[in-house]
Amino acid sequence: MGRHLCARRLAHAVILAGAASCAAQRGSSATPDIALDQVGYAVTADKVALITRPASAFTVRRVGDDATVLTGVLGAATTCALSGDSVQRADFTALREPGSYYVDVPGVGRSWPFTVADDPHGRAYDLAMRGFYGLRCGTAVDLAPAFPGYAHAACHRTSAFHPSAGASAVPAPSGGWHDAGDYGRYLPTTAVSVATLLLAWDLFADRLAPRQLDQTQGGGGTPTLLDEARWGLTWMLAMQDADGGVWHKQTSDLFPGFVMPERDPLPVRVIGVSAPPYKSSCATAALAAVGAMAARVYASSAPELASRSLDSARRAWAWVENHPAVYFANPPGVVTGEYGDRDCSDERLWAAVELWRATDDTTFHRYFLDRYTQYLGALDAPPAEAWREVAQLALWSYALTAPPATDAGAMTAIRARVLAAGQAFAGRAAASPYRVSLTAGDFVWGSNAVAANYAMAMLIADHLSPAPALRAAALDHVHYLLGRNTFSLSFVTQVGAHALRHPHHRPSGADQNPEPWPGLLAGGPNAARQDPVLAALSPRPAARTYVDDEGSFAGNEVAINWQAMWVFALAGQLSRPETP
Numbered sequence: 001m002g003r004h005l006c007a008r009r010l011a012h013a014v015i016l017a018g019a020a021s022c023a024a025q026r027g028s029s030a031t032p033d034i035a036l037d038q039v040g041y042a043v044t045a046d047k048v049a050l051i052t053r054p055a056s057a058f059t060v061r062r063v064g065d066d067a068t069v070l071t072g073v074l075g076a077a078t079t080c081a082l083s084g085d086s087v088q089r090a091d092f093t094a095l096r097e098p099g100s101y102y103v104d105v106p107g108v109g110r111s112w113p114f115t116v117a118d119d120p121h122g123r124a125y126d127l128a129m130r131g132f133y134g135l136r137c138g139t140a141v142d143l144a145p146a147f148p149g150y151a152h153a154a155c156h157r158t159s160a161f162h163p164s165a166g167a168s169a170v171p172a173p174s175g176g177w178h179d180a181g182d183y184g185r186y187l188p189t190t191a192v193s194v195a196t197l198l199l200a201w202d203l204f205a206d207r208l209a210p211r212q213l214d215q216t217q218g219g220g221g222t223p224t225l226l227d228e229a230r231w232g233l234t235w236m237l238a239m240q241d242a243d244g245g246v247w248h249k250q251t252s253d254l255f256p257g258f259v260m261p262e263r264d265p266l267p268v269r270v271i272g273v274s275a276p277p278y279k280s281s282c283a284t285a286a287l288a289a290v291g292a293m294a295a296r297v298y299a300s301s302a303p304e305l306a307s308r309s310l311d312s313a314r315r316a317w318a319w320v321e322n323h324p325a326v327y328f329a330n331p332p333g334v335v336t337g338e339y340g341d342r343d344c345s346d347e348r349l350w351a352a353v354e355l356w357r358a359t360d361d362t363t364f365h366r367y368f369l370d371r372y373t374q375y376l377g378a379l380d381a382p383p384a385e386a387w388r389e390v391a392q393l394a395l396w397s398y399a400l401t402a403p404p405a406t407d408a409g410a411m412t413a414i415r416a417r418v419l420a421a422g423q424a425f426a427g428r429a430a431a432s433p434y435r436v437s438l439t440a441g442d443f444v445w446g447s448n449a450v451a452a453n454y455a456m457a458m459l460i461a462d463h464l465s466p467a468p469a470l471r472a473a474a475l476d477h478v479h480y481l482l483g484r485n486t487f488s489l490s491f492v493t494q495v496g497a498h499a500l501r502h503p504h505h506r507p508s509g510a511d512q513n514p515e516p517w518p519g520l521l522a523g524g525p526n527a528a529r530q531d532p533v534l535a536a537l538s539p540r541p542a543a544r545t546y547v548d549d550e551g552s553f554a555g556n557e558v559a560i561n562w563q564a565m566w567v568f569a570l571a572g573q574l575s576r577p578e579t580p
Ligand SMILES: [Zn+2]
Pocket: 136, 137, 138, 155, 156, 178, 183, 261
């Protein structure tokens, strides 16, 4: 970090307003013993920093002239069982003057800078969408002019079919998003990613519609989110065979080394289940769900896409009815991500509710009503693997459906469960020293996405029954991911003055840029230590089982499905456009 990056950050500010103050970075020696949201706080929101070394008072100072703008007394110390930290609160909610500031604690040090602004997380949202764009496959991408040098040529344009796919003469697809740190494309993760983006649109269209960052520099005029979701959706549609079934993934046999995508030497193939019918039930049901959802969301803005998506969804549903239990496993010689799932009933439940919403066909409604009660427990905790367990998406979708076509009993039961879960999550966050709903058991592979999922669940509960406590607790999870955590580290690349720098992400490792590709959420602490970097750590609490190391694929990888939840969590915090 330093001058070079600061110059670059100021360049960003021209396009993506709200960059943190570089003057503060140059002059500071910030301490990780003060944890706060390094992006900032809305003018009217609660503002809390957390101090992990004993002290008694704090001062908030203005970046630039170090003027004192607020002084306060630290709260009593509480012990965080998840991290082992002793935590004291510095509450500066009274500060409502927009600007750039830092927290100064005598005997401890100063914090990284933050802003107070009307829409402090707008830039983080825009960069989260840029993160998706940077993961596009089958096309050249270039993040200039805001991020000159962050580019790759068109990649993975040619593909064949693996013998396991049983394909005839149809052309192989290309496109989609690179799934994560690798260059594979997988139906399950793409499906939940597109769905999560479209769900954000369902709830926050009024805030998202004006955000029309032109991802390709090719014209713009479309809400960024709809444009980007379309990219993933289009690849999903292309993965459907003529009989309606959907192939599971499109990858090389092995993971490539840390090379840029256009220099990946490994052949890419569509991979199936090795025997008739070659496609798999979970992937096909997921396309049925997402295709129907897209038919609804794109009905007015892209009617041709909506019509094609609905046709694909119907054909996918019919295929799954005939093939309900065909499961994917990697064929011999293929070791890229398996994303295995031997229960596609939740994907079918999800497809049923989305097809019903898109078509009003009561057959789909009946299918949902006959089965939903056995899935209600899915609302009580975020799934550890949200690409595998999608019942939450099905139930949320039903809860968001407008009466009167709904079944009153089902609606009452589902909404009550969504609200009870949201209130429980918010209560847990309020009682937690780091103000998060996370439990010790949540520090799994991708724990940062679990944090984002808590935010989603509370934002949906708030949408059904508005409550300031739900919105505030959802925002607390954004604060956690942007630095108010035991590492005082922003888990999002190039967002915040002290962000991770070494994600498990091939372009970031292979290119010549000193900083990683921007806007990407890393997986986060993983108490199961499923990589050699984490396994080598000394014993430590769950929340501290993390290293900013490129080799830590189980703690520091990026992934589209995590990124989509991050987009949702941020979308819920964007300021609403002013009504005339
Ligand atoms: Zn590619």
